[in-house]
Amino acid sequence: MAFPExxxxxxxxxxxxxxxxxxxAERMALHVLRxxxxxxxELAMALRDARMExxxxxxxxxxxxxxxxxxxxxPERDPGLVCVVEGPREVARMEESKVFPGRYHVLMAGxxxxxxxxxxxxxLAALRRRVESGEVREVVLATAPDREGEGAALLVAEALxxxxxxxxxxxxxxxxxxxxxxxxxxxxxxAFRGRRAWNPDSDPDGGEGDPSR
Amino acid sequence: MAFPExxxxxxxxxxxxxxxxxxxAERMALHVLRxxxxxxxELAMALRDARMExxxxxxxxxxxxxxxxxxxxxPERDPGLVCVVEGPREVARMEESKVFPGRYHVLMAGxxxxxxxxxxxxxLAALRRRVESGEVREVVLATAPDREGEGAALLVAEALxxxxxxxxxxxxxxxxxxxxxxxxxxxxxxAFRGRRAWNPDSDPDGGEGDPSR
Numbered sequence: 001m002a003f004p005e006x007x008x009x010x011x012x013x014x015x016x017x018x019x020x021x022x023x024x025a026e027r028m029a030l031h032v033l034r035x036x037x038x039x040x041x042e043l044a045m046a047l048r049d050a051r052m053e054x055x056x057x058x059x060x061x062x063x064x065x066x067x068x069x070x071x072x073x074x075p076e077r078d079p080g081l082v083c084v085v086e087g088p089r090e091v092a093r094m095e096e097s098k099v100f101p102g103r104y105h106v107l108m109a110g111x112x113x114x115x116x117x118x119x120x121x122x123x124l125a126a127l128r129r130r131v132e133s134g135e136v137r138e139v140v141l142a143t144a145p146d147r148e149g150e151g152a153a154l155l156v157a158e159a160l161x162x163x164x165x166x167x168x169x170x171x172x173x174x175x176x177x178x179x180x181x182x183x184x185x186x187x188x189x190x191a192f193r194g195r196r197a198w199n200p201d202s203d204p205d206g207g208e209g210d211p212s213r
Numbered sequence: 214m215a216f217p218e219x220x221x222x223x224x225x226x227x228x229x230x231x232x233x234x235x236x237x238a239e240r241m242a243l244h245v246l247r248x249x250x251x252x253x254x255e256l257a258m259a260l261r262d263a264r265m266e267x268x269x270x271x272x273x274x275x276x277x278x279x280x281x282x283x284x285x286x287x288p289e290r291d292p293g294l295v296c297v298v299e300g301p302r303e304v305a306r307m308e309e310s311k312v313f314p315g316r317y318h319v320l321m322a323g324x325x326x327x328x329x330x331x332x333x334x335x336x337l338a339a340l341r342r343r344v345e346s347g348e349v350r351e352v353v354l355a356t357a358p359d360r361e362g363e364g365a366a367l368l369v370a371e372a373l374x375x376x377x378x379x380x381x382x383x384x385x386x387x388x389x390x391x392x393x394x395x396x397x398x399x400x401x402x403x404a405f406r407g408r409r410a411w412n413p414d415s416d417p418d419g420g421e422g423d424p425s426r
Contacts, residue, residue: 002304004277007267014256026302037264040260041261045257049219064217089243191216
């Protein structure tokens, strides 16, 4: 044993985090030793609180303090428009964008979707039930534009097969604000295949022309 | 606020770790939510224990349960040979190598030596006092073979200036067990400059010839 027992124990506990190897765990543990005791107590408390005080929303599956979650319970959010995402972090990102007026459906406890997790059977069944209830007119797929995300999207389509609901997915193309030189060929290829007619006189931003001008 | 309050609080607390950005902190926090409560309690406990139960050794500065540390208190360890390292992790690595029969001197709370930390004034002064006591005949510099490590080594040499003690440092060269194709040019350059006469008949492993054969 290279370190004193309590330090070894902390390193072992930190190694359980995804993406934290033995060397990072050591570094984190030694950081704890020189942090003010109040900060360490805060972290310990935050761990327990987050674990004990949160649950998953019985409707959308997102992390919440009480179920149904704030968004599912919000009468201002359009219940006919459901955005399907991989996990709670994707809900957070969509909310940050302030563009989406509907509700969500979370496919996985999804806490590590990029690490081989697949949509939960229960989440797919719950989505089907939501659509079967007749309230949902459009399901927007917002899974990642990669292999896992595509696979998840196909499973969602499969789960909803035969139901009268419109399926859509987020547009693929150039990520706004980047320079072409930094983009993969695949991103450019997808943007080329999805190119859209553009009339600079009717809409300086591209996209659909604005008929009012 | 994108997540429920206890989750946000946990994310903020995890972000204080070195090398943990907002996105990794989210991933770690969501991992906590789906971990068994016992594991979370274990981690919380380990954090407090590690912080409260460890101290720094009054002689070498390493992390320990009680001071002086096990190594400084061990009569079997040569007090005349002191290996100067950047932090507790480097002590752990040296101990794992089982090659070093002496004692240590830790330059920094050293918990993030690669992040611009410099040797502590107090650690340098304490090393000088150890050498002045007359017990130390050789100080082996085991700081990293990079700019920060070289800088630390120079500060140690400066601190010991004028004292009758032999200074040495770990050899530079090819790291055993790698293939040349994977090594930086700088590593090869250092290995070339430090090349040593080799007589395969007297010593199949290279290095100094064995006069007994």
